[in-house]
Amino acid sequence: MTDEIREPTFLVLAALADRRRHGYGIIQEVDRLSAGGTRLKAGTLYAMLDRLSSDGLIMSAGEEVVEGRLRRYYELSSEGSALLAAESRRRMVVSKEALRRLRIAGSLA
Amino acid sequence: MSDLRQRYVRLLKFYPKAYREQRGDEILATPMEASPSDREHPAPSDAVDIARHGVQMRLGLSSDRFAGRVLEMVAAPGLAVAAAFSVFLIVSAELFPFLNRAYGMTILLGPTHALVVPRPHFGPFATTGAVIYVVWILVAMAAVLRPTHRRGVATLGIMVTLVAMMVGRTYFAAPRVSLILVIVALALPAVLAPTTEFARHRMTMSAIAFGISLGILVWSSRSLIAHEAQDGSRLRHSFGSLYTSSIYNLGSVLYLAGTLAVVGILTLIILRRTVAAGAVALLLAPWLVVAYTYHVQNGRTLRSYALLLGIPLLLLAVAWIVDIARPASRRTGPALPTS
Numbered sequence: 001m002t003d004e005i006r007e008p009t010f011l012v013l014a015a016l017a018d019r020r021r022h023g024y025g026i027i028q029e030v031d032r033l034s035a036g037g038t039r040l041k042a043g044t045l046y047a048m049l050d051r052l053s054s055d056g057l058i059m060s061a062g063e064e065v066v067e068g069r070l071r072r073y074y075e076l077s078s079e080g081s082a083l084l085a086a087e088s089r090r091r092m093v094v095s096k097e098a099l100r101r102l103r104i105a106g107s108l109a
Numbered sequence: 110m111s112d113l114r115q116r117y118v119r120l121l122k123f124y125p126k127a128y129r130e131q132r133g134d135e136i137l138a139t140p141m142e143a144s145p146s147d148r149e150h151p152a153p154s155d156a157v158d159i160a161r162h163g164v165q166m167r168l169g170l171s172s173d174r175f176a177g178r179v180l181e182m183v184a185a186p187g188l189a190v191a192a193a194f195s196v197f198l199i200v201s202a203e204l205f206p207f208l209n210r211a212y213g214m215t216i217l218l219g220p221t222h223a224l225v226v227p228r229p230h231f232g233p234f235a236t237t238g239a240v241i242y243v244v245w246i247l248v249a250m251a252a253v254l255r256p257t258h259r260r261g262v263a264t265l266g267i268m269v270t271l272v273a274m275m276v277g278r279t280y281f282a283a284p285r286v287s288l289i290l291v292i293v294a295l296a297l298p299a300v301l302a303p304t305t306e307f308a309r310h311r312m313t314m315s316a317i318a319f320g321i322s323l324g325i326l327v328w329s330s331r332s333l334i335a336h337e338a339q340d341g342s343r344l345r346h347s348f349g350s351l352y353t354s355s356i357y358n359l360g361s362v363l364y365l366a367g368t369l370a371v372v373g374i375l376t377l378i379i380l381r382r383t384v385a386a387g388a389v390a391l392l393l394a395p396w397l398v399v400a401y402t403y404h405v406q407n408g409r410t411l412r413s414y415a416l417l418l419g420i421p422l423l424l425l426a427v428a429w430i431v432d433i434a435r436p437a438s439r440r441t442g443p444a445l446p447t448s
Binding site: 006007008022024027041043044045046047048050051054063069070071072107 | 132134135136137138139140141142143154155157158160161162163165166170171173257303304
């Protein structure tokens with residue numbers, strides 16, 4: 001991973017922040033976190049999981065078969081957790097500052 | 110096996126066999142779990158998504174592979190360069206004849222200059238190329254403002270380009286195909302790149318690419334106005350259209366631009382920045398078309414240009430082929446680390 005973290009990547013990492021999830025679980029959680037703004041498809045999701053795995057940000061965390069379907073679970077690696085924390089803090093700082101300026105400008109209801 | 114499952118299994122065949130054996134069941138389970146129990150056919154958007162990523166995987170265009178990373182790096186700057194070329198062409202080729210006094214006279218005088226100024230014009234513009242150039246400028250802007258829609262707007266740009274070319278050829282005048290191919294080739298990475306996610310540093314790269322391209326293009330046409338004002342006859346012998354003047358001088362500076370690019374690519378390779386080297390080579394590729402047009406129209410040999418611009422492309426092609434020809438055991442996607 002380079003110095004960038006992009007929105008869908010951020011959402012996938014955030015979806016894995018509290019516990020391991022499988023493919024469909026990640027799709028549901030990303031949908032919820034983005035308030036329906038990002039709806040990942042299977043092909044896109046697995047391309048992204050491949051990239052995050054190859055960058056060492058996530059890892060496989062077991063698998064099980066439920067109703068005849070394979071579920072492989074993923075969780076954050078320590079690098080992934082660190083990156084997510086750093087990016088979350090950065091976004092929070094920017095958001096707080098933006099809100100402060102809006103308040104000063106009287107544009108915030 | 111249900112009809113829906115069977116159809117998804119068929120879609121998975123877009124993926125390489127080795128990858129399918131490793132991840133197929135898992136990928137299959139995801140849309141199956143998301144689908145209502147009474148659904149018989151995959152949603153079209155799901156089907157396209159799976160097919161697209163399968164093909165990308167086969168071609169080595171995934172984010173973890175060399176070609177995929179090159180395309181991701183080139184996608185935004187490619188659109189920026191396409192926009193710069195569009196700005197240059199709309200001003201120098203579509204508007205310039207109508208702003209320039211000498212050309213204004215040729216338009217008024219008519220028949221004797223029919224070779225220089227194509228007819229009929231497309232409204233206030235020389236050809237339907239004006240529409241194409243405006244569209245690509247808008248596409249580049251849209252890709253900056255809405256990066257996640259980059260693939261869609263670039264595809265739309267290609268479709269509008271095709272329609273404008275057909276309308277131009279049928280009812281008006283159309284721009285040179287070779288130049289339009291340059292723009293489309295520069296935009297293709299935006300369609301083919303594995304992801305459309307936002308990358309801050311690539312915005313800077315795109316702005317730099319836009320500035321450098323426009324600078325080279327403007328520099329290449331530095332003597333354009335003098336040529337046009339003195340004698341339009343010089344322009345007729347090579348391309349036989351008003352696009353001649355815009356491209357004539359561009360061809361003449363490709364040597365220098367190409368040399369600089371080759372030196373840059375070799376430097377990047379030495380520094381082990383192979384993806385960046387590939388990206389520069391890919392941005393360079395479409396200009397071969399311009400160089401070819403310039404040389405053929407001027408009756409000169411293409412050999413030197415082909416060598417200069419072709420070497421980086423050859424290196425890029427070899428790197429890509431080596432990458433996708435890796436043994437199947439190494440092409441199953443990244444190994445999944447376990448906790």
